[in-house]
Amino acid sequence: MARMKFLCDADRCIECNACVTACKNENEVPWGINRRRVVTINDGKPGERSISMACMHCTDAPCAAVCPVSCFYTTADAVVLHSKDLCIGCGYCFYACPFGAPQYPKVGNFGSRGKMDKCTFCAGGPEADGSQAEFVKYGANRLAEGKLPLCAEMCSTKSLLAGDGDIIAQIYKERVVKRGYGSGAWGWKTAYKETIAS
Amino acid sequence: MLIKRTERQARRASLAGALSSQSGGALDRRTFLRRSGLAAGALATVGALPLVTMRKAEAGPPAAAGAQVTIRKNICTHCSVGCTVIGEVSNGVWIGQEPAWDSPINRGSHCAKGASVRELVHGDRRLRYPMKLVNGQWTRVSWDVAINEIGDKLGEIRAKSGQESVYWLGSAKFSNEGAYLYRKFAAFWGTNNVDHQARICHSTTVAGVANTWGYGAQTNSYNDIRNSKTMIIMGGNPAEAHPVSLQHLLEGKEMQKANFIVIDPRLTRTAAHATEYVRIRPGTDIPVMWGLLWHVFKNGWEDKEFIRQRVYGMEDAKKEIEKWTPEEVERVTGVPGAQLERVAKMFATEKPATLIWCMGATQHTVGTANVRAFCIALLATGNVGGVGVGANIFRGHCNVQGATDLGLDIGTLPLYYGLAEGAWRHWSRVWEVDYSYLEGRFETPKNMGIPGIPSTRWFDATLLPKDQVSQKDTIKAMMVFGHGGNTVTRMPEAAKGIEALELLVVADPHPTTWAALSERKNGTYLLPICTQFECSGSRTASNRSIQWGEQIVKPVFESKNDYEVMYLLARKLGLAEQMFKNIKVENNVPVAEDILREINRGGFSTGYCGQSPERLKVHMANQKDFDLVSLRAADGPAKGDYYGLPWPCWGTPEIKHPGTHQLYNTHLHVKDGGGTFRARFGVERVIKTKVMENGVEVEKEEKHNMLAEGSYSLGSEIRDGYPEFTYAVLQKLGWDKDLTAPELATIQKIGGNNPGAVSWAIDLSGGIQRVCLEHGVIHYGNGKARANAFGLPDAIPVHREPIYTPRMDLVAKYPTLPSRREFRLPNIGFDIQKANVENKVGEKFPIILTSGRLVEYEGGGEETRSNKWLAELQQDSFIEINPADASARGITDGNWVWVDGPLGAKARVKALVTERVGRGVAWMPFHFSGWFQGVDQRDKYPKGADPIVLGESVNTLTTYGYDPVTGMQEPKATLCQIRAA
């Protein structure tokens, strides 16, 4: 079984934000919810690097571990999804998530959290694949159509890779060997407890 | 809860079974590589894998059950890279975008703008119906009323002030067909006051490059940069302005282990990936380039053979270069000599090397000279006319190259024919109208040959006293089709200019700044134009590839496409019958294919003659056949063609010229897209000098050969330089026998009494071109490129300080050009520079203000700031300030500040304190408007059509300064002061 992962090659990322708007486009994510974002480290300095970040679909996901209502589940492709029907908007997953992935729409009560929303690896949610209900709650289900997340598919410089972890690790490794530099598979240590040796 | 998960697995399993090419729900490596666009080399050649690109009907946003989902291909409208956009349409609604894996240009990729174009079409901030300003209130009117009233008012102005008082401002977002039609419209109206955004982005490039080697365009392509071993990006930030180009640049950098050098005042997102970053003071490009060449010549790194064979006047350039010692360069530009020497060595010796530039080089009072200096650097190092080399000029808008080519310009008819009588006669033959009819449309026949007023100065031509504007009357009406109102410098004056107009017509998907900037109360019309996604037509990418976009959905709301609006106006003005003689009009909509065919029939000068709509559509349908690096189709129905038939694509479509990937490439046969430098500047240059000989003044004549020496394109039958071809030249060579009878008849018909004078450019049969290609020669001649571009104000570029410079000590040595009249207007730059030094403006306003692009927005930004997916990413206009300058002023990151311009204008923006900019330099993005000097103008937009994000425009602060060759403005080097708000 494939183990789906994201990998952002920061030596390719130019903070063009295509991943961000592709995500908005494909999943019709409302204003204020950012399932994916690009963070620039050391902005303006020669060592500057930008990294596109969303839910990394961790191995042994902290969000799932701390969820008080156990609304998370992991698909056969190791994509970490959750049920909005079960989520109570407590915010615990945000405290636990190392990547700031969970997002909460503000709802009436004191501007507090509504049901959590996050990157689904374009794999929808528990509803029937490709159904209207699934789309409204979670966005597109590209995986079910044999496609990969649109953010990675549309990445301007092929910096953001999505897909089988072994394959993208291999691609990244080959790149680093070929060009002779690489600032690391950002987040892999934290999310998957692994590094890509180069 | 997890019961559903098992259901999912069951479904996934059955799905996996259905997709037999894939293994169990997961993607196998090859399919993955294919889908992620990573296939390269061996994998790509193997890859005849079926692609699952069709979205199933029930996919999300799910189409209604059972609804048909169709796939339509168009081209992104946001920059000149030319990314293919794939739209999925169901029931007339654009429901999704998919990656266009097959396009060799973007291979599925997009930037933030491209990935969100769907919202442009369905966005609720679009202008929905025609509107008219009645006593300060926006009022809905019908199309009929709008066209009638506009037509009547135009007639009134024409009668009273003359046809030159109406300014036709067109757009780089037009399709080729739209641009061509608009230029034709202006010609039929009877004025050369027609322009578009190229004026403010790359007009100086076109002038500089064309004056060097023949054609004003990128010589190579984005893809070709993959072959470069050294690339210098100077005055450009493609990571934000042309993000998808970075795919080619960064992959090239990695595959070739290439030197990636960025020379820029800012450490941009592009510079972050450089292997060498050189920080310069804005406005000192020529000293930097001369400083670089100083090392080249000193160390003998120049390409002597190339210069001998193919370059004219390098010795003259060398004399200027020798003045720029490392010490002087560092004094003027701030760049250390050692660094420039290293860069010079890489550029000259680690070849192929390419020079990439954008508006950081062009938007200056010395824009043309900057470009010329860059060209000289390429010529000196032999880095032009081949693979992986060249002037890779990244154009701005999606069709700014095409709109420039098709003559949306004050100085030429379509395809660079110029304004001379021969040009008018050529086009009157193509249009099948009498030359005398066109003469009659102008105020006087002489006016046909007088260049118009540049778009940078329309408001000067509106506000200046009548006697200072060299035409019958000042500008009274602006017809603005697809052009922002905040992209031209000196906005406070533009605001006054708008108020002084009698008629303002804005034809655009959005109201734009034009609608909101001024205090106008009447005489303003907004016409809703659809986007190019709701229209079909071709567009020319920066690399000269022409791509056909098909309509994705029908125009939304009451909007109409450009063609239809032009037709309706032409009909109202009584021009339609003549203008659309050879263009089919269906339901008031001229057919795009027919317009392109007319362009083909007249487009011989620039090689726009071979790209028939049929050929272009074959390319779009078979994108997968084209190679990523060479852009050539190895197979399929377009076998042998370069992608998009990059112009010049010679002869008629029937002879199937493949287009030209690299201009002036002598290593290829002309039938394979090879070529030479264009023999555009004569055969010989005769210089007459008076010298004293034995006490007597005698006139001496020096003759300089302008033709290539011993250099020629592969397989040429003439193995040396040669001039342009005419029928007479063909006759001399005895090649006239190769003409077919119909070709000869056409030539004789055009030539009348003197068929020998019929040149390759006006031969409507394409016969001369065909015969030349058969003989392996190029009909435009085989000349030398000019290091010395005699005829330009600075034949050899010299440094000239910006008009608003903080280095007042340098002005005496490096002053701007003397004040003079040009383009019907006075240019008083010299007087202003002098006054600035006297008034010590550089001390009161010590910070250099420069401007540039953000990846999320484009141009004036009205369209992109109305797109919620983009607007969310940049919600405030800001200014980048160096931490040292900020702390000296008590400014912290994220604070509001006032930026004061030297003319009293001010802007309230957020401070972004960053080391991206050096000390003493501040930078602002140019996409914002809707706030003017601290005042929010949201109320002035028609309700519901205001952009989501408003902010201060940098052009509120930018100042005077115009390039002598093109009238280019100076938004890249002015002065300001900043204080905490």
Add this chain to the structure above:
Amino acid sequence: MAGFISHARLIIGALALMFVFAAAGPAAAQQPSSVNPTAQAVSEDQLLNALQNRGGTISGRVTIPDQQSATLIQPAGQDWRSFHERTLKWIGGISVIGMIVLLIAFYLFRGMVKIERGRSGRTVVRFNAFERFVHWMTAACFIILAISGLNITFGKSLLLPLMGPEAFTGWSQWLKYAHNYLSFPFTIGVVLICLIWIAGNIPNKTDVEWLKRGGGIVGEDHPPAYRFNAGQKMIYWIVVIGGAAVAITGYLLMFPFYGTGVAGMQLSSTIHAIVGVLFVAAMLGHIYIGTLGMEGAFEAMGTGTVDENWAKQHHRLWLEEEAARVGPNDSEAQARARAAATPAE
């Protein structure tokens, strides 16, 4: 044990709050003659090493207004997780179950503390109606807050398997609303408790004596006390300080990102949870003493009056004070005092 260590690390990290990673090398005054951004690129390893065991985050710049999203990686999330999933469960389990076990054992061993001389039949006003109202409002809120709080910590292990996910979510969702809304009356209650009883709860010498004698819990000793003995004072201060702690941290969590970032929220949540479970444990003890543990105690908050013998036994000094103020055995004066204290009746 690992849980405790990582918890400590979390707190240290949280206290460090926003550790901003500074780039190597200051900006040079003069232009350097070589800048190679490719070679100078930061790497994730560098940044992670810099964070090692020090908390903090890898942060940068984002253009969207949500500055929380500028945090790229916050390893402290893992520590919070381990606190929440292990440490907290141990602390909570030990303190709550431990307290219950302790109380049962104590009850079995000691039984109910009787009024030694039996009821006198004469009563003394101990808490007026307003005091009782405040107490019961706060108590009622606390019980629901406690149940909902314990539910969110232990519910998924204890109740979810019994109720099934949908029902458990419905129940938890309501408890979340209850927890959020009842926090307001609870907070008001804590503030009022603090104000109305502070006079009797300032520690003094008597408390030392009382504590020395173990409060008389074991054996038959009854150290003298004023209105509140040291044990009750402890409850008071637990309520006031604990209540303030859960209220403040709770509101920080309820209004995300107002005034604190994710590190602050992790810290808040940690404090909230620890104080919460200890609070519950303490209140179990309080409830025990007030009901099963001591004869005649409940009526103090029930009817507001206590038997004189009970008062003599447990709060001799207070009773003497009261007697001095209104006179002994003056039932009329007593009635007047009651009426005066509760004009609303």
